[in-house]
Amino acid sequence: MSTSAPAAEDQPFDPKDFPKDLLAAQRALAELYAALHAHQARLPWSREADGGWPEEPERWHRRGRPETSGWETADAATYDRLWEDLRKTAEMVQGHEHWRQCKKHGVEGAALVAVRQALKIAKGAVPTPTDDPDFGQDNVEQAA
Structure with a gap:
C-alpha cells in the first residue's frame, strides 16, 4: 500500500502559496525601491x-x-x-499569472488585496538583515 502525496491539483488552492518567480520578482522590486531611495537621498534637490x-x-x-x-x-x-x-519589475509582479489564478478560484476584492499585501512580507520576498551586512547601518550611524 503506497502513501504518496496528493497531486497538486487535488490540493485546495492557497492564494498565499506564492510561486517562486513571483517571490523573486517582489524581492527584486523591494531591492530596486531601496536602491532608488538611497540614490535619491544623496542627490541635489533638483x-x-x-x-x-x-x-x-x-x-x-x-x-x-x-x-x-x-x-x-x-x-x-x-x-x-x-x-x-523598477517599472518593469512592478509590471512583472502586478501582471503575474498567480493573480489570474486567484481570481479563477474566487479570490477577489478585499481578499485579493489582502493576498497582494501578504506577498510584500512573505518569506523570500523581502530582503532581510542576514542578506545584507550593511542593513540598518544608516540607523546605527544616526544613533551614534
Missing part, C-alpha cells in the same frame, strides 16, 4: 540647475531651497535606469 529661493516664514508651505548645479550626468543615468528597472 535634477536641473536652479538658483533656489529664500524661505518665506509667513507661508509655512514655502520652504526655501539652496542653489544647486543639478545632477551629474552619471547620477541622472543611474536614476533613470533604476526607475525603468
Whole structure:
C-alpha cells in the first residue's frame, strides 16, 4: 500500500502559496525601491540647475531651497535606469499569472488585496538583515 502525496491539483488552492518567480520578482522590486531611495537621498534637490529661493516664514508651505548645479550626468543615468528597472519589475509582479489564478478560484476584492499585501512580507520576498551586512547601518550611524 503506497502513501504518496496528493497531486497538486487535488490540493485546495492557497492564494498565499506564492510561486517562486513571483517571490523573486517582489524581492527584486523591494531591492530596486531601496536602491532608488538611497540614490535619491544623496542627490541635489533638483535634477536641473536652479538658483533656489529664500524661505518665506509667513507661508509655512514655502520652504526655501539652496542653489544647486543639478545632477551629474552619471547620477541622472543611474536614476533613470533604476526607475525603468523598477517599472518593469512592478509590471512583472502586478501582471503575474498567480493573480489570474486567484481570481479563477474566487479570490477577489478585499481578499485579493489582502493576498497582494501578504506577498510584500512573505518569506523570500523581502530582503532581510542576514542578506545584507550593511542593513540598518544608516540607523546605527544616526544613533551614534
